[in-house]
Structures are given as structure tokens and as C-alpha cells.
Amino acid sequence: MSGSEVTLISPPADALPMELHEKMPRLVRRLGGDLYGVADLTLARAAVMDQGGIDVDEYPRAVSIGIRLMDSIIDQLPQGRETRAVGVTYHTECYEYVNRRLDDIASRVASALQNAGFRALPIPASERIDDQRICAMFSHKLAAHLAGLGWIGRSCLLITPQYGPRVRWISVLTDAPLPAGEPMSDGCGFCRHCVDACPVKAIKGPAFRESEPRESRYDALACQEYLEELGGRKERAVCGMCIAFCPHGRKKRY
Numbered sequence: 001m002s003g004s005e006v007t008l009i010s011p012p013a014d015a016l017p018m019e020l021h022e023k024m025p026r027l028v029r030r031l032g033g034d035l036y037g038v039a040d041l042t043l044a045r046a047a048v049m050d051q052g053g054i055d056v057d058e059y060p061r062a063v064s065i066g067i068r069l070m071d072s073i074i075d076q077l078p079q080g081r082e083t084r085a086v087g088v089t090y091h092t093e094c095y096e097y098v099n100r101r102l103d104d105i106a107s108r109v110a111s112a113l114q115n116a117g118f119r120a121l122p123i124p125a126s127e128r129i130d131d132q133r134i135c136a137m138f139s140h141k142l143a144a145h146l147a148g149l150g151w152i153g154r155s156c157l158l159i160t161p162q163y164g165p166r167v168r169w170i171s172v173l174t175d176a177p178l179p180a181g182e183p184m185s186d187g188c189g190f191c192r193h194c195v196d197a198c199p200v201k202a203i204k205g206p207a208f209r210e211s212e213p214r215e216s217r218y219d220a221l222a223c224q225e226y227l228e229e230l231g232g233r234k235e236r237a238v239c240g241m242c243i244a245f246c247p248h249g250r251k252k253r254y
């Protein structure tokens with residue numbers, strides 16, 4: 001990004017938030033993000049505090065940014081358990097490289113917010129801090145949900161209307177008073193494709209309810225152990241049936 005772009009969204013703080021609200025999505029798009037939204041974290045204060053101990057009073061908003069994954073790679077996932085090339089491509093492109101791109105965008109967005117006079121904290125795209133509960137310091141999916149970019153499906157993945165679960169996310173926490181989106185209601189309906197496709201029944205079936213813990217819907221340990229077992233048999237093996245078989249964003253028939 002050039003210096004002039006930073007200047008573009010660095011007006012005096014009292015000229016905000018409308019200016020910033022209009023320019024931030026354009027900045028994200030220019031940096032390579034495909035989806036942008038703003039979450040009101042005060043709607044999920046307890047969940048945010050419980051997961052990462054993040055003081056929501058300090059950061060009442062999260063800028064949520066998504067990069068769409070390549071259909072050509074996701075569509076190969078059903079062969080990933082047998083074919084090493086599928087896992088190598090998925091891990092390299094959809095995980096490592098996309099995470100680096102997301103981290104870069106979040107860093108630049110956080111700088112822009114700071115230069116505009118606000119506090120901003122970029123949360124790494126993939127950073128687990130709790131090995132027991134198998135979760136990160138902050139849920140990017142929750143932020144995207146609160147921002148109105150999609151709903152949390154039976155698979156516990158964030159499902160977008162445009163691309164289904166074929167998106168990776170990052171968040172920048174901030175006290176900039178950006179207008180927040182409205183959380184989207186559940187769109188899974190009677191679908192159970194991910195439940196039926198999961199080889200270890202890690203996806204239990206109930207629809208997402210904010211009042212119920214993740215464990216009631218998703219057995220993270222069963223998923224992790226299965227991936228470790230696959231990895232032991234074949235380096236960089238991959239599952240991802242819950243991504244490939246979701247009808248939202250899927251164009252290919254298996």
C-alpha cells in the first residue's frame with residue numbers, strides 16, 4: 001500500500017466515523033479482502049471475555065475481513081485422504097498463504113485505524129492459545145457472524161450466503177465507532193450434509209444457539225484426533241468434508 005492510501009483514511013478524529021466507514025471497505029478490497037463487515041462485540045461480551053479474556057469495553061467493535069478460498073482446491077478435498085497432492089495444495093494455499101495475506105491486511109487496517117486516532121488490535125488469523133478447549137484467543141467466526149456476514153452452521157463454520165464456508169477470516173478489534181452490521185439468522189434449515197459427511201461424527205447435529213456451548217454441537221477433539229491420525233498416515237493429509245459438502249458456495253456435484 002502506498003503512503004497516499006494511508007493519508008486517504010487518516011482525517012482528524014473528529015471527522016469520523018462516516019468518512020472512515022465509507023473508506024474502510026474500499027481499503028480492504030484494495031488490499032485483497034473479499035468480505036468486510038463490522039461487529040458490535042458488546043452483543044457477545046461474555047463469550048469474548050470467556051474465550052480470550054479480551055476487555056470488550058476497550059474494543060467494542062471488530063472489523064471482520066474474509067478471503068474467499070479457491071473452489072478448485074476445495075472441490076478436491078474429498079480426495080484429500082488418499083491423494084497427498086490435495087493436502088499439500090490445501091495447506092499451502094488455503095491455509096498458510098491465505099493466512100499470511102489476512103495477517104497483512106489486518107496489520108494495515110489496524111495501522112489505518114490507529115493513524116485515524118483510534119485503538120486497534122489485529123488478531124492473528126490462526127493462533128491457538130487454549131490447547132484443552134482447542135480454540136484461539138478470539139473467534140473470527142463469531143465476529144463475522146455479528147458483523148452480518150453469515151451464520152454459524154451446524155458444522156460450527158461460518159456460512160456466508162455467497163461462498164458458504166469457503167472463506168478464511170481475520171479480525172481487527174477497535175474502539176472506532178464504526179456502524180455495526182446485524183447478525184444473520186440461521187440458514188441451515190433442514191440441511192444435514194456436514195453432519196452426514198463427517199467421518200468421525202464430530203459434528204453432532206444441533207443448530208447453533210448462542211446460549212449453548214460449542215461442545216454441544218461440535219467435538220473438536222474428535223476432529224483433531226482424526227486429522228492427527230490422517231497426518232500420521234500421510235503427511236499433510238486433509239479432511240475438510242464439512243467445507244466441501246456444504247451446499248452453500250458449492251458448484252460441483254460429488
Ligand code: SF4
Pocket residue numbers: 197198199200201202203222223224226239240241242243
Ligand atoms: S474436518 Fe473432517 S473430521 Fe473435522 S469436523 Fe470437518 S468433516 Fe469432521
Ligand code: SF4
Pocket residue numbers: 153154155156159187188191192193194195245246247248
Ligand atoms: S452443510 Fe448444511 S447443515 Fe452443514 S453448515 Fe452447511 S448448510 Fe448448514
